[in-house]
Amino acid sequence: MKKLFVFVFSVFVLSxxxxxxxxxxxxxxxxxxxxxxxxxxFLKSYKVEKAGKEYVEYSYVFTKGTQYMINICAPxxxxxxxIVTLEDSDRNKVANSKVNEQYISAIAYPCNKTGIYYIRYTxxxxxxxxxxxALGFKR
Amino acid sequence: MRILIAxxxxxxxxxxxxxxxxxxxxxxxxxxxxEMGDQAISGEVSEILxxxxxxxxxxxxxxxxxKKYNGAFLNSPDNLSRYNTNYKRALNLGIYGxxxxxxxxxxxxxxxxxxMSTIKDLANELNIGQFFEMETIARLVSNSxxxxxxxxxxxxxxxxxNHYLQSxxxxxxxxxxxxxxxxxxxxxxxxxxxxxxxxxxxKEAIGGQKIILENIMHLLSFYKDNDKNMAxxxxxxxxxxxxxDKVIITSVYKPSTFQVVDGVMIIKDNSSSTVEITxxxxxxxxxxxxxxxxxxxS
Numbered sequence: 001m002k003k004l005f006v007f008v009f010s011v012f013v014l015s016x017x018x019x020x021x022x023x024x025x026x027x028x029x030x031x032x033x034x035x036x037x038x039x040x041x042f043l044k045s046y047k048v049e050k051a052g053k054e055y056v057e058y059s060y061v062f063t064k065g066t067q068y069m070i071n072i073c074a075p076x077x078x079x080x081x082x083i084v085t086l087e088d089s090d091r092n093k094v095a096n097s098k099v100n101e102q103y104i105s106a107i108a109y110p111c112n113k114t115g116i117y118y119i120r121y122t123x124x125x126x127x128x129x130x131x132x133x134a135l136g137f138k139r
Numbered sequence: 140m141r142i143l144i145a146x147x148x149x150x151x152x153x154x155x156x157x158x159x160x161x162x163x164x165x166x167x168x169x170x171x172x173x174e175m176g177d178q179a180i181s182g183e184v185s186e187i188l189x190x191x192x193x194x195x196x197x198x199x200x201x202x203x204x205x206k207k208y209n210g211a212f213l214n215s216p217d218n219l220s221r222y223n224t225n226y227k228r229a230l231n232l233g234i235y236g237x238x239x240x241x242x243x244x245x246x247x248x249x250x251x252x253x254x255m256s257t258i259k260d261l262a263n264e265l266n267i268g269q270f271f272e273m274e275t276i277a278r279l280v281s282n283s284x285x286x287x288x289x290x291x292x293x294x295x296x297x298x299x300x301n302h303y304l305q306s307x308x309x310x311x312x313x314x315x316x317x318x319x320x321x322x323x324x325x326x327x328x329x330x331x332x333x334x335x336x337x338x339x340x341x342k343e344a345i346g347g348q349k350i351i352l353e354n355i356m357h358l359l360s361f362y363k364d365n366d367k368n369m370a371x372x373x374x375x376x377x378x379x380x381x382x383x384d385k386v387i388i389t390s391v392y393k394p395s396t397f398q399v400v401d402g403v404m405i406i407k408d409n410s411s412s413t414v415e416i417t418x419x420x421x422x423x424x425x426x427x428x429x430x431x432x433x434x435x436x437s
Contacts, residue, residue: 033291037403042291043193044298059190061350064343064412066196069403088410092392095406099397104404112408113390114347116190116354137196139203 024075025049029132032073037108040069040136048072048082048121048131057120062111066137070119071106072097074131081124082131089116098124184310184361187354188301191317193294194237194324197344198244201331204340208245212330213238214323214436216257221437225265226368229312230435232261233319236297241327243280243289251280251289265312267303270296311366314358318372319435321351326432329425336418345421346414349383356380375431382423387415 025047033042048056062068072082080103086095094117097104103124111117123129214234222228239254255276262268279289304313325348332341356376363370393409 042294061190061192094395106403109406113410113412139199
């Protein structure tokens with residue numbers, strides 16, 4: 001009987017968490033802007049929320065001769081579990097922020113090839129990820 | 140006990156219902172979208188709108204390549220009273236936005252305040268004036284030490300406008316706003332290149348706009364069947380496209396390398412692209428751009 005009570009209670013609590021869990025991706029993406037390295041001008045902020053999706057993707061036209069920076073912000077101390085992958089217009093890999101099992105929170109990309117680039121955020125396991133990201137440029 | 144079991148089933152049912160809610164909503168949205176063109180195309184439009192580069196990049200290029208400020212290239216704030224339709228307002232909001240970025244980059248505070256005021260008026264007429272706090276911006280414009288903050292706040296405002304317009308099913312205005320901004324940046328670059336015909340960097344910057352033009356034309360094509368103004372603008376862009384047709388952009392991919400310095404992954408891009416563009420191409424692009432812009436600003 002007690003087990004049944006615990007189970008019913010757990011179902012209510014968990015479903016409540018599921019419905020009410022708030023992801024402040026908007027806030028996190030805004031918080032990411034001042035974390036762009038010195039000299040970079042802000043271009044875009046991106047919401048990075050797993051929300052049942054396998055990945056979140058944005059695109060941007062990068063220009064040869066311009067250096068871009070993409071950073072990631074998460075609620076904790078670092079961006080563990082959120083990986084950013086940069087691909088060119090033909091889906092060739094340019095960068096991936098997971099290196100030797102470490103998650104790098106910022107990528108600086110001095111572009112040498114003008115074109116559309118895809119900025120894809122993936123998640124390393126089944127956990128519910130919530131984060132933000134900012135894109136900046138400098139010449 | 141029966142009550143508890145019933146409660147358990149109820150709880151499970153509610154949990155499952157909660158999970159399906161988004162699917163149900165998606166179905167309702169999909170049905171609604173069949174009647175609301177702007178909603179239906181907003182996903183793809185939003186994706187493309189996101190990728191159009193900021194005109195600020197061009198202004199930074201011009202300044203860093205040593206070109207002097209020239210206010211004569213810009214659309215005069217005095218033209219504001221000419222813009223009596225939302226079509227013209229949105230296009231010229233984009234044009235004035237680029238002009239504001241140009242004046243800001245060159246730290247021309249007097250001109251900057253005029254453009255900011257004009258933008259605020261246009262934005263009010265489009266019911267998006269709430270995104271500009273004039274007092275804050277005027278304070279930032281008047282002090283050159285605040286340049287970074289000024290660029291940040293204006294970029295954030297324009298991004299917020301785009302998000303808002305899309306969320307309000309007014310994506311067509313967002314498309315016009317970005318089209319106007321892009322066209323103005325191309326116009327300024329062409330005018331600067333006119334007096335610097337040997338500047339390879341400027342030539343390449345102009346040629347590279349071929350990629351953006353393709354995306355903008357794709358955006359406009361979504362609206363051509365339901366909006367005569369946008370169909371007309373698309374037709375004019377077709378003329379500009381013909382001026383770009385001889386421009387050849389060649390890309391070579393080579394895997395990049397990287398190193399991590401102070402927690403930042405610094406990429407070494409081993410790929411490359413080249414732009415083949417003649418002076419004749421640039422002259423044609425400048426003329427086509429000027430023709431379209433003149434119709435928009437007059």
